[in-house]
Amino acid sequence: MAHGYRTLQHWNHWLAHEFLGHNLLESEQQLLSRLLNNHFGKQAVLLGVPQQYALLNTTPVVCHSLLTPIIHNEKNSHYIEGDFHELPILTGSMDLVLLPHTLEFVDHPRQLLSEACRIVKPEGLIVITGFNPYSAWGVKKIWSKHKISPSSGHFLQASHLKRWLQLADFALEKQKYTLFRPPINHPTLYQKLHFLESIGSMCLPFLGGVYILLARAKVIPLTPIRLKWTQQLSGIRISTTIPGNIARQSK
DSSP: OOOOOHHHHHHHHHHOHHHHHHHHHHHHHHHHHHHSTTTSSSSSEESSGGGGGGGGGOOOSSEEEESSSSSSSOOTTEEEEEEEOOSSSSSTTTEEEEEEEEEGSSSHHHHHHHHHTTTEEEEEEEEEEOOOSSSSSHHHHOOOOSSTTTTOOOOOHHHHHHHHHHHHEEEEOOOOEEEOOOOOOOOOHHHHHHHHHHHHHHOOOOGGEEEEEEEEEOOOOOOOOOOOOOOOTTTEESSSSSSTTTOOOOO
């Protein structure tokens, strides 16, 4: 599963109760709304924690589901309790799969990504968000004495994920960055640094604290097979009186 059930609980708690957690979800919602507004379909699933369920509202896909190993007290038919090792979802059944920072909190991220790719329909989308190790968030993780969320996760390079997606026959369509401000857990000071968002997106786009990757499942073309007809048809006549009756002419 993940590093531990408690690690996922801490990540979920950080998103729910910390100022930076709220701001992270809000920033990702705004960006995903712009990126997914033209992607339609019937089924979308988010692999993550309960506090991230609102990210599914950024897509016009009709049916939403959240798959999480965390036990959630709220009774909601859209919540599925399940492990991340083997997803209990049919192959090729999802139009959209969201992985918001989920790969950073599991022991085998490539295995989970492979499972996520398996359940995507041909021409379907997979969306991955992650903390950029080459950013202020990455620096904070290195210098943090107490490895609490989100510093307790593995910050994966976007280049590694793009290579894994390519090997899984997915084509990268978009790569965006957000959160150029340093992760300061002080609302007033954080708001004063808002100008860094526009400066960073224009001048240093690859130093954003969070990256978002959108990749589409390729459709594997079918190669037509030419059949050789080896049977001789010269001695066969088709009866016109009895339907379907085929007889061989006598020599």
